[in-house]
Amino acid sequence: xxxxxxxxxxxxxxxxxxxxxxxxxxxxxxxxxxxxxxxxxxxxxxxxxxxxxxxxxxxxxxxxxxxxxxxxxxxxxxxxxxxxxxxxxxxxxxxxxxxxxxxxxxxxxxxxxxxxxxxxxxxxxxxxxxxxxxxxxxxxxxxxxxxxxxxxxxxxxxxxxxxxxxxxxxxxxxxxxxxxxxxxxxxxxxxxxxxxxxxxxxxxxxxxxxxxxxxxxxxxxxxxxxxxxxxxxxxxxxxxxxxxxxxxxxxxxxxxxxxxxxxxxxxxxxxxxxxxxxxxxxxxxxxxxxxxxxxxxxxxxxxxxxxxxxxxxxxxxxxxxxxxxxxxxxxxxxxxxxxxxxxxxxxxxxxxxxxxxxxxxxxxxxxxxxxxxxxxxxxxxxxxxxx
Numbered sequence: 358x359x360x361x362x363x364x365x366x367x368x369x370x371x372x373x374x375x376x377x378x379x380x381x382x383x384x385x386x387x388x389x390x391x392x393x394x395x396x397x398x399x400x401x402x403x404x405x406x407x408x409x410x411x412x413x414x415x416x417x418x419x420x421x422x423x424x425x426x427x428x429x430x431x432x433x434x435x436x437x438x439x440x441x442x443x444x445x446x447x448x449x450x451x452x453x454x455x456x457x458x459x460x461x462x463x464x465x466x467x468x469x470x471x472x473x474x475x476x477x478x479x480x481x482x483x484x485x486x487x488x489x490x491x492x493x494x495x496x497x498x499x500x501x502x503x504x505x506x507x508x509x510x511x512x513x514x515x516x517x518x519x520x521x522x523x524x525x526x527x528x529x530x531x532x533x534x535x536x537x538x539x540x541x542x543x544x545x546x547x548x549x550x551x552x553x554x555x556x557x558x559x560x561x562x563x564x565x566x567x568x569x570x571x572x573x574x575x576x577x578x579x580x581x582x583x584x585x586x587x588x589x590x591x592x593x594x595x596x597x598x599x600x601x602x603x604x605x606x607x608x609x610x611x612x613x614x615x616x617x618x619x620x621x622x623x624x625x626x627x628x629x630x631x632x633x634x635x636x637x638x639x640x641x642x643x644x645x646x647x648x649x650x651x652x653x654x655x656x657x658x659x660x661x662x663x664x665x666x667x668x669x670x671x672x673x674x675x676x677x678x679x680x681x682x683x684x685x686x687x688x689x690x691x692x693x694x695x696x697x698x699x700x701x702x703x704x705x706x707x708x709x710x711x712x713x714x715x716x717x718x719x720x721x722x723x724x725x726x727x728x729x730x731x732x733x734x735x736x737x738x739x740x741x742x743x744x
Contacts, residue, residue: 358730358737359391361444361466363435363459365451366473367396367412368426374450374473376657377722380542382410384726395438397427413438423609432458439464446733449512452476452505460511467736470508471516472526477501478652478675479581487692495529506530513736516729518655519676537728538679539655540720541664545633548666550641559642563601564622570600570705572670573643575636575658576650578608578626583649583692585617588624590697591647595623598705602647605630605639641665645704651675651691663719670697670704680719 362381366374378394385392386409398414405411415434417427429435435458439447446467449456456470477498485494495502509515509531516537517523523536557567565571572591576582584604591602600623604614607629618624630636640646646662648671653659656677659669663684671677672691681688687704690696 358445358733359393359442360385360446360448360730360733361439361442362392362394362448362450363429363439363455364394364396364449365428365453365455366426367394367450376542377473377539378450379406380722381726382406384723385410385730387723388726388730390730393442393444395435395442397429399427413442425609429455429458432461435459436462439466445737452508456508456512457504460508467514467733468512469514469516469733469736470512472518472522472654475522475652475654475675477525478522479650483581483583483652483692502529509533514732516732518725519653519679521675521679522654535732537725537732538720539657539660539725540722541657541660542633543721543723546637546640546661546664548641550638550665552638552642555638556642556644559603559639560601562625563603565599565601568599570598571642571644572600572602572647572701573640573645573662573667574602574604574606574647574649575640575661576606576648578604578606578611578614580610581650581652582606582610583651584610584614586692586694587647587649587697588614588617589694590701591624592621593694593698594701594705597702599623600701600705601625603627603639603643605636637661637665640667643667645670645687647697647701648672648677649697650677653677656680660719668704668708670700672697 364378367378382392392410394412396412396414397417401416402414403411418430420426420428439462444466447459448469448471449459450471450473452474481494481498515531515534517534518539520536523534526534556571560567560569560571574587594600602624604626615626640662645668651672651674653676659677659680669681669686671681673688674691687700689700
């Protein structure tokens with residue numbers, strides 16, 4: 358098959374979406390499919406990947422709320438690119454404007470919407486849920502739900518990476534939802550990479566002794582990730598136990614997060630780490646991964662932590678919660694720093710890591726792509742598959 362991914366969130370400085378798409382380029386080539394990514398860029402150009410596939414950049418304006426990203430402003434520009442590519446499947450990786458653009462395209466390809474973002478959880482629920490119930494928020498957001506139902510009617514399949522999100526989409530009236538969890542890059546993350554010397558060095562960087570607890574947070578420094586809440590929770594837990602936190606990531610809210618940390622010597626905000634092998638060593642050498650975002654559609658950081666033998670301390674909603682429940686991990690009430698602090702203390706008192714690491718085998722990303730491509734094949738050639 359020829360699969361064209363119209364990917365509004367693919368960016369040279371992107372995080373989880375870029376990691377996912379780069380792996381899909383390799384997996385597609387290995388499985389005999391041609392993968393082309395159409396992405397908004399600073400110029401019209403083609404980028405061939407040695408792993409297979411290519412990126413077709415379309416000159417597009419910057420996204421006003423985050424200059425690391427651009428957006429498709431010209432629908433005809435996207436339609437022309439799709440006409441040129443003549444795909445078997447068009448995949449769209451955003452629930453915003455780009456799926457509406459693809460829905461209006463006159464081509465005959467199978468259309469798939471992959472929910473890499475959960476705007477309701479990331480924004481509406483996060484802002485309003487402390488004051489009103491979620492059902493009421495959904496009524497306030499009825500226009501967006503109608504938008505999603507229109508997309509569901511225009512697309513052959515809507516792919517969700519967590520059952521938490523799939524359930525909400527179905528309750529909201531979408532009929533073409535399938536759940537296909539993602540996975541981790543094979544051969545990168547492992548408990549065998551645990552390095553006591555690296556752990557001690559990180560604790561020293563946090564002005565703590567070797568017998569303290571080392572928590573790790575990995576992800577973009579954006580408001581929906583709730584890092585200030587995590588900082589508050591770790592500070593509160595620190596009154597009862599020696600505990601440090603290392604944050605790995607970058608983003609538009611970095612200055613605010615550093616300000617929240619203040620002069621606390623036990624919490625350190627590092628930048629992003631592009632070296633995947635170094636990141637794998639760092640993850641394996643911590644005592645637990647702590648995460649704040651209940652709007653994750655999958656939560657790659659949680660999957661990579663489990664693959665590294667690390668316990669999870671995560672909110673009780675969203676993609677991270679799906680993984681934590683499956684592995685019987687530590688959950689706290691979403692958006693509640695007090696609950697997070699209590700669970701961190703409970704973890705330190707009853708489940709501290711100085712025991713053996715977890716021995717789990719999370720799903721590899723290639724398993725996700727095998728299922729995804731099989732789903733597309735059933736839609737492109739339904740009669741052949743039945744025969």
